[in-house]
Amino acid sequence: MNITEQKNLFDLPEDICYLNTASLSPSFKAVEKAGIAAVVQKTRPYLIPSTDFFEPVIALKKKFAQLIDVVNYERIATISSVSYGIATVARNIKLKPGDTVILMQEQFPSNYYSWKKLTDTYQAKLKIIEAPHLKSNLGKTWNDAILEAIDESTAVVAMGHIHWSSGALFDLKKIRAKTQEHNALLIIDGSQSVGALPFSVKELQPDVLICAGYKWLFGPYGCGYAYYGPYFDDGEPLEENWTNRLDSHILPDLTQYQSQYKPFANRYVMGESGSFIYVKMQLEALKQVISWTPEAVQKYCKEISVNAVKSLRDLGCEIEADEHRSHHLFGLKLPEAVDIKSFKKALKDENIYVSFRGAYVRLSCHVFNTEKDFDKFVNCLKSVMD
Structure with missing residues (x-):
């Protein structure tokens, strides 16, 4: 089974780049409706x-x-x-x-x-x-x-x-x-x-x-x-x-x-x-x-993140080998030259939501995300490395 981007099922503003489902997922519109009815x-x-x-x-x-x-x-x-x-x-x-x-x-x-x-x-x-x-x-x-x-x-x-x-x-x-x-x-x-x-x-x-x-x-x-x-x-x-x-x-x-x-x-x-x-x-x-099926979700997440993963590795980020990690959630270790405080501020200014967990910046995506969300994250990281 193949699935496509389905942001229409959610109520997420266009200017928000949410790569943080691993922390807390957004509700579907149908879930919100069910809760209100209850x-x-x-x-x-x-x-x-x-x-x-x-x-x-x-x-x-x-x-x-x-x-x-x-x-x-x-x-x-x-x-x-x-x-x-x-x-x-x-x-x-x-x-x-x-x-x-x-x-x-x-x-x-x-x-x-x-x-x-x-x-x-x-x-x-x-x-x-x-x-x-x-x-x-x-x-x-x-x-x-x-x-x-x-x-x-x-x-x-x-x-x-x-x-x-x-x-x-x-x-x-x-x-x-x-x-x-x-x-x-x-x-x-x-x-x-x-x-x-x-x-x-x-x-x-x-x-x-x-x-x-x-x-x-x-x-x-x-x-x-x-x-x-x-x-x-x-x-x-x-x-x-x-x-x-x-x-x-x-x-x-x-x-x-x-x-x-x-x-x-x-x-x-x-x-x-x-x-x-x-x-x-x-x-x-x-x-x-x-x-959706978990298989299709995993496939979709891999497709929208594959180019960003390559770009992040090229920038010096450490990411687990593709065959030994999940694609809906993965962590990256930033190059030592990146100032974490400046990067966090840049993410906030760009309305990009991710998690910092231990040594990792954790990115987690779903069907409301697209390749553009990962591009936005990569460009934000580049902006603090220039």
Whole structure:
């Protein structure tokens, strides 16, 4: 499938160059409309049927399951954030002294603090796999180091599909095979990939996949999704809310307290998961994301950025090799001669929005972007190098 520029689906001013979806995606017009309709609906709560606490959530889970290639939608939980999902996972893992939990260098804090707390609790070890100090083939060398680090002491590998700053791709298929050899869990943060990069649970078989919903899935801030595999079928949720218990849809019987949770991932849903406003917005967003397909989004992003990447490399910027990075999100290291303060001011003056993350300037694009957006960024960089 091929897709073309679709800025008409968004309400972005013509003078704005937004290359920052990895931070926060703009809403579709359809998502905005759905949110407003839901706000209006709340003004007359007596018209909201009790089924709205459940049926739209089921529809949402089915959409996300379709996106990540999961047959049983009940393995999907709607959550508030990545940190909520990771904390749920960590709560259901017991370690032995000497066990190791493997993380990548400079992972997002939500995928660090819970693991630090868990390893400290059990006198286990946190093993951080550093990014190689290379100008090229960083991704390949990094993957090799990860695979080498997984051994008989490994209890958990927790990582992204790509690195959230550089865009370096991790070979999850090989990593999963190695974790299975050593009976280690594989916990994936798909926040910066799912929706824009193909991901199949059926193929990769992670134990958990957790995604923020407000980036490449175009939902509102404060929503997320989690897939939980069989290891977590009998786990303990973070909270005891009324909807994660068996038969909670029978509202008159709610005080007939249930000892059993709903099956599969349903026990891990956050309280108030039936949020009328959020769920309606999320449904509209996922419908569009699925219709594009991640494969087509990745192809489009590569096409509009390929010339800019060449120009940026010619200017002395370091960018991961094309075959070892994503194309919807990639980081570049600026030449030492560039004054960061001056560059940031130039970007602001030109209404160009990107992220500065660690050593990288992170560029992230989507179907509302065109090649002209990247040209504008390149010309802005040239202006502070003259």
